[in-house]
Amino acid sequence: MFELTEEHKILFSTIEKFAKEKIAPVSNKIDEEDEIPREIYMELRDMGLLGITIPQKYGGSEFDMKTYAGILEIVGKYSGGLALSLEAHNSLGLSHIFEFGNEVQRERFVQKIINSANPVAWGLTEPQAGSDAKNLLTTAKKEGKHYILNGSKIFITHGVLSDYIVIIAKTDNGITSFIVSGDSDGLTKSKIKGKLGMRGTDTAELNLDNVPVPAENMLGKEGDGYRQAMKILDGGRIAIAAISVGIAQAAVDSSLKYMKERSAFNKTLDNFEALQFSISELQTDIEAGRLLVYKAATLKDSGDSYRKTAAMAKYFTSKTAMKAADFAIQVHGGYGYFSEFGINRLLRDAKLLEIGEGTSEIQKLIIFRELTKD
Amino acid sequence: MVNIIVCIKHVPDTETRIKIKEDKKGIETTGIKYIISPYDEFALEEAIRIKEKHGGTVTAITMGPKRADDILRTALAVGADNAIHILSENGDSINTVMTIGEVIKTLPYDIILTGKEAVDYGMGVFPSGIAEYLGINNINNVTKLDISNRSLVASRQVEGGDEIVEASFPVVISAQKGLNTPRYPALPNIFKAKKREVKILDAKSISVPPFISGGSLVELSLPPPKKGAKMVEGQTPEEIAAKLIKMLKEEAKVL
Incomplete structure (x- = not known):
């Protein structure tokens, strides 16, 4: 079930090479400056990473979820911020337009977004409502051939950069989603400063003040938005879990490397049993988590229900990433606490994984509901 | 073409x-x-x-x-x-x-x-x-x-x-x-x-002309481990330079 094919091996080693040569040299800079260099998006586009699961007919790479998860794990090892950007673009905004868009919308937006190398945004969260998505306050009122949107959105990945934003709002018949142009009248976008980790990805606050959106930009029917958003989040969780595995693996790899080099009391750190045990425990958790990610991805690929497994994967791997990053700082001591080695970034990045796209508590709620439903 | x-x-x-x-x-x-x-x-x-x-x-x-x-x-x-x-x-x-x-x-x-x-x-x-x-x-x-x-x-x-x-x-x-x-x-x-x-x-x-190989592999060995760098210490640039020249002459024997 989890055997890699020859082409997957070549594909993953190509990504690893790209990550080593192009991402690793700038990953600290991405964190410090809280910005991803534009050239990186262009290279990601040229390699086919800005439409990973989208069919080739629409300009995508047409990879399955398992391949996508493997790609995100590798990118996550080198830069959490960049991996999160790829995730938000592919799993949230682009997937929403592709999965719930009609043929006209797919033709009109999907290839254009991929080619532009400008990541797309997805706007669900509001100041007063995150996972409690039925409590949204943003409204969309139909007026002639348009819907008029009012309200505000917060913590929106790619909110400033994107040419298009999927906005989820309340309409007369429930919750509905729309493709909103980034340069719409009445839309104000501002970058949110002071982010702990996952820096580089543009995180924004959006204010919608009588923003007119053409009715043909509605995704699906009025009232479909809640179900759509929950489905998109299910898929996103697999991707977040894949990034978690990558960050955890980076923490263990760098710790092990440092343990072999650093001496204390006349022997290198890898001779200390307490540290050996920690490495063994963490690597076991990583490999168990990776299997959960692959299981959820395989279920999604085969069209089976994956909500519970995706929630489990995200809950378990994000916790593992936190544990592994915490250990990495501890083992690196002062060198871990400071930024230069990129170790403290792992912990700061990992924390987002327990919060974004549903906190760990929400994951546990989902798991319980799935276990007890008839 | x-x-x-x-x-x-x-x-x-x-x-x-x-x-x-x-x-x-x-x-x-x-x-x-x-x-x-x-x-x-x-x-x-x-x-x-x-x-x-x-x-x-x-x-x-x-x-x-x-x-x-x-x-x-x-x-x-x-x-x-x-x-x-x-x-x-x-x-x-x-x-x-x-x-x-x-x-x-x-x-x-x-x-x-x-x-x-x-x-x-x-x-x-x-x-x-x-x-x-x-x-x-x-x-x-x-x-x-x-x-x-x-x-x-x-x-x-x-x-x-x-x-x-x-x-x-x-x-x-x-x-x-x-x-x-x-x-x-x-x-x-x-x-x-x-x-x-x-x-x-x-x-x-694939047939190739007969040939005598120019050599045969006798043995492989790993290069000796690299020695660490040596820091030349001193209070002033002049003192450090003098020490360096002495080392290059006497230890490394390159001058």
Whole structure:
């Protein structure tokens, strides 16, 4: 079930090479400056990473979820911020337009977004409502051939950069989603400063003040938005879990490397049993988590229900990433606490994984509901 | 239209921790990741750029065991048109030159591109060897290449500078670092490449003239571990400089 094919091996080693040569040299800079260099998006586009699961007919790479998860794990090892950007673009905004868009919308937006190398945004969260998505306050009122949107959105990945934003709002018949142009009248976008980790990805606050959106930009029917958003989040969780595995693996790899080099009391750190045990425990958790990610991805690929497994994967791997990053700082001591080695970034990045796209508590709620439903 | 042949070799990843086998005649290959030899990667990229600019076909050739198939797939994914795999478990430089030479003789070719050396054994015999075997022009260590009208002008690195050399087709060019920056394949092309045909030939079925190998491998050994750097300490630059000169004279004996 989890055997890699020859082409997957070549594909993953190509990504690893790209990550080593192009991402690793700038990953600290991405964190410090809280910005991803534009050239990186262009290279990601040229390699086919800005439409990973989208069919080739629409300009995508047409990879399955398992391949996508493997790609995100590798990118996550080198830069959490960049991996999160790829995730938000592919799993949230682009997937929403592709999965719930009609043929006209797919033709009109999907290839254009991929080619532009400008990541797309997805706007669900509001100041007063995150996972409690039925409590949204943003409204969309139909007026002639348009819907008029009012309200505000917060913590929106790619909110400033994107040419298009999927906005989820309340309409007369429930919750509905729309493709909103980034340069719409009445839309104000501002970058949110002071982010702990996952820096580089543009995180924004959006204010919608009588923003007119053409009715043909509605995704699906009025009232479909809640179900759509929950489905998109299910898929996103697999991707977040894949990034978690990558960050955890980076923490263990760098710790092990440092343990072999650093001496204390006349022997290198890898001779200390307490540290050996920690490495063994963490690597076991990583490999168990990776299997959960692959299981959820395989279920999604085969069209089976994956909500519970995706929630489990995200809950378990994000916790593992936190544990592994915490250990990495501890083992690196002062060198871990400071930024230069990129170790403290792992912990700061990992924390987002327990919060974004549903906190760990929400994951546990989902798991319980799935276990007890008839 | 330029017919280009690129000769590439699969070698252990340069980050591999090499372990020598007990008989000291080879290295442990289990767990080793193989890559296209970096100089061959420059050659491959240059071939594709020439094709994109001037038209033509790129044929990638490798000689090696079954696992070398990977690098041909990568070559196809970045833009090679054809791929030939000469299956062989081992072969010394001369044998490799002659076997690949025999295969190239059956193909149309204007430019043969390859790396200046493979990063495994680093013999550097192949580029000039293949030119000699085919009796054609050869420019090595090339860092810049311009093609025009069935000939080319190449810059090659020589001690202390560059030499500009002109040659007519057919010609063997060996690539040095700096020739170009190799591209990454678009990932969907890796999957497409897997479905494309790689022509497989058995080295044993290719007859080469009788030859006496120039040498045989006696023993492999790892380089001695590097000694750490020595810091010259002192209060003033003058004092440090004086100490350094003393060390260079007395310890390193280079002055």
